[in-house]
Amino acid sequence: MTVGQALIEFLAHQWTVDETVGANGDTTTVRERTVPATFGIFGHGNVAGVGQALLQYAATDPGLMPYHQARNEQAMVHQAVGYARMHRRRATYACTASVGPGAANMLTGAALATANRLPALLLVSDTFATRVADPVLQQLEHPHDIGIQVSDAFRPLSRFFDRVQRPEQLFSVALAAMRVLTDPSETGAVTIALPEDVQAEAIDVPEEFLADREWHIRRPPPERGPLARAAEAVRGARRPLIVAGGGVLYSGAEHELRALAEATGIPVGTTQAGGGVLDWDHPLNLGGIGATGTAAANAVAAEADVVIGIGTRYSDFTTASRTAFQDDGVTFVNVNVAPFDAYKHGSQLPVVADAREALAALRAELDGHRVTEDVARRAAAVKAEWDAAVDAALAPTGADLPGQPEVIGAVHAAMDPRDVVVQAAGSLPGDLQKLWRVRDPLGYHVEYAFSCMGYEIAGGLGAKRGLLALGDDRDVVVMVGDGSYLMLSSELATAVAEGVKLIVVIVENQGYASIGHLSETVGSQRFGTRYRTNPADVGVPAPDLARGEFLPVDLAANARSYGVEVIDIAPGPGSIAELTAAVRTAKAADGPTVIHIHNDPFVYAPEGDGWWDVPVAEVSEVESTTAARAEYLAQQKAQRPLLG
Template sequence: MTSTLPTATGADDAPRTRTMTVAQALVEFLANQWTVDGDVRERTIAGTLGIFGHGNVAGLGQALLQSHLAQPGLMPYHQARNEQAMVHQAVGYARMHRRRGTLAAAASVGPGAANMLTGAALATANRLPVLLLPSDTFATRVADPVLQQLEHPHDLGLQVTDAFRPVSRFFDRVQRPEQLFSIALAAMRVLTDPAETGAVTIALPEDVQAERLEVPVEFLEPREWHLRRPVPEPGELARAVAAVRAARAPIVVAGGGVLYSGAEQELAAFVEATGIPVGATQAGVGSLPWDHPQYLGGIGATGSTAANRIAASADLVVGVGTRYSDFTTASRTAFQRQGVRFVNINVAPFDAYKHGTRLPVVADARSALEALTAALQGYEVAAGHAERVASEKASWDAVVDRALAPSGAELPGQPEVIGAVLAASDPTDVLVQAAGSLPGDLHKLWRVRDPLGYHVEYAFSTMGYEIAGGIGVRRGAPDRDVLVMVGDGSYLMLHTELLTAVAEGIKIVVVLVQNHGYASIGNLSESVGSNRFGTRYRTQDPVTFDFLDEQYLPVDLAANARSYGVDVLEVPRGPGAAERLTEAVRAAKAADRITLVHVETDPLVPAPDGEGWWDVPVAAISELPSTTDARTAYERGVARQKPLLG
């Protein structure tokens, strides 16, 4: 991008600065940032998603247009339909690139900026990098109060963008043009820091975006950000090695850090050498293929009986790249053995020290696993432990076989729907999901065959993530088929991004599972004695305010998808529905454009019980017998909770 304005020069007449607007300088700066991870070098910000309104149309909007006309492809612009969905796309892209690259998301003042807050929280909860560029009100306050500005008598400077502070890993506001340089560089540092990354927010007042600025040419030159892969400190490594050598029945908990580090081969080498079994968190599924002898499936509240039974008796837990969420620890009931110890390997000290462990290893997952494998030569788990691991895995695999098989029922249950989609999938396909009952069922039942083949957003479990996240996955991996499974409740939250896929020719396969309600919360409601209250999509009686069980809403979600220009395949009810679903997904995969496959399911068919527990408090006092019974069961679960001070 060549400026037509005068530039400052030195004695040799070489330009030292360029005269640009703040927005123009930021766009060109972002286009020249590179992430380097070993021998991999890629654009840190591969493109910008945006919706223009007052605040950014004359600032970032003008800058992106100028960049596009001068150098097409330098900073590609993608039009979105919802600001929250923009951030979801960036998250999907970032995970497929193992956090090396992401997208920027730009929004206008007020509601445009506020709409990105959910996406920001999702990115930060998942430790995934996104760059958010919300516009802000006038820094000069010359037009105070401007349209969509908030007014607080106690703090006139407090605005919508301040709400990004608690949901961002980095936040700053460019209140003067010359602040751009330090803010932009600080933002890039956090985006590319494996221990600190998440949502990075630069608030841009609408007047400042358009102001002129003398920009040092050095600021605009290509810059490389080398990802840190710290090795274990010798003392921490020695203590971890001693703990493993003393263990007779250890287990590994594999989290997302294994995949972000690219440590799947190192994990396989470690467990094959030692015989230690592995249970995966939602983010860690893909760390090993489902049929690896040491892989026991998901662990915790939505885990398998194989992983949870081994975890219950484990004398040592080796956590690799996990943040130990309540689902992973089954609300601190998963690890029951007295005196169980925890070796926590994590690049982030915050996570490495979780649960009061005495054995933190603050290091990159790949480097730590390599060091452990080398230091543990000759160590193997006890023979009895290895035999039990093999037996529990075989038993669980048989349970899954039965759950995935077609039942021949009029309406298929969700487990056989998963089986039907799995049967149509290829090893490198990416399964995308986020909310409802599907994440729990997929954690138990999906048989992953590729490290990046399972993309379930479950740190924030955001309804509406699936379609937008799936588009981001496809942007990040255009050579893979992306299978988005979404329930009707989540679909209704954010289906407008179907139009984005149509507009840009982005092929994804959307499997819309319709069960006429919030089935996941319905199951949870029933388990806590609330009898599925408020969870069914039904007609409401105007007198009693009851939702009438027999009166389904006259919604046609297949027609809704068609209205966007999406190809739709509907799976008829009746025996053989699961087989017809498999055929439909195969046809959708063979197509060259976005296709939605619609199938109705029975929400009352559960997935197999994995013997996990989740702490959802039940009313201590109730007039409802169902709640009283649920409270009794809840107290049994609470009695099993442990402090996990390892």
């Protein structure tokens, strides 16, 4: 066999095994293909290696390793990540690209996968190991180190990286890669660099390398000592709060989370990755926490004296740049399967354990313990106040250009409880964390570890693929701003080619609305954030000072050119009602649909009382910047080291 053939057949026989627990406590063993299919864009580097292997198996054994075409290498990785999210990290796709720019295009996807702790297998082509034809087309050349190539750029972006310099190295490299891919504490981008000559070389392959192999997901229970100390801290807390992150979802721990919260009365705030682990209307769910969180969650967070983080990596958005938790003696109990995250913020109470195992054990340790009525009343009061604010924000105003909160409300109204919303960048993630009422554990996928513009359509397509592979026909609705759409919309062609039903809502506001708003907060007056022409008689670029006409770009026509069905909603007082109807029409369709609507970028969601640390120029000749600096210094005073 060639190295390419051996690798593809090896991947086809890898299985992930995991135990899931239902709401009634029943345990079910799940066994699924770790890498059920491969994305590929071919060129010199992989066309004769991995590409030839995929062709060969498509002809001789079509079910062994299905192949899917993509239109952009970065988007391949995004699809793999979206797929992995819906499978709770038990499965992902392999992605193969050619030498040079093909490989380099996957770098953003690699960083996104690693930042989100989500698995993606990258088969990156490399130049000749023999160097027989140096320098080849698209090869880098560094006089100080001839061996450095594009593939080396994946080293800092990957959780695992190795290069198969000789055919016989394949066996150890492939097995090591699979270990990391399926390890919940290590997973992320897993990169195998494959020189183009090595991919096509023949090698004798041991039968055991190609035999079925199972990778059992580790679910380590908490150690007795750390668990007891954590339980003691919770019992002594006056105002405890749970912060639930993505680890709850990936562990399948949402039932245990609800059981612990209900048994103790401890309120819950969620991170972006943890959205959906508790239904929005559960009395103890205060919604998103942090910089773009709800006023309810942030009010309780500010008073909390013990914070129990479950499966969260505590990004600056979750901690509101270390201003969210204001109690002088705040203590952090950090439960995480990854020690790196369990020890965040200098916690003296790290619990290195699987989220589901830790929640069950903590509930047993806290048997009979319950928060005071004051805590319960406080949580209920702030939740009721926030729910009323959301009701008002989602309600149609009848304006010709609706605000984004109205757009969110219209889309939500047309979706079924189990449908999935996908988003990643711009102003939508913040508004969705505040306003989207999640009704299913898998119903909310906002990629916010890397917050990558352009993730949305590709990631949504991957999420839909992941659901279909599970026999789940729920709809996936992608919400994307015009800025992100213009960066990476090409996977609409992939959805058309494969007949994958995807609903995409383009929210157009003629620019980078999120950065525009942020620009104002730092005194930069939306500099460089509007999409405008640049008249020749203007001395400075028009987009910078908003002097030109808005660009005549027709995004609806652009989407239509991919072959999808398009519903273009004109501005007007009835646009919100039309949007709800359009989503329902798209849900009834068999193939992909794009819905296009204009909105007013100056209408914001209700204030959630969170802060994000973005430095402001210390000195400036611009008055707005000077004023913003004074406000920044005032906010900065609330920052704390968060040691506890």
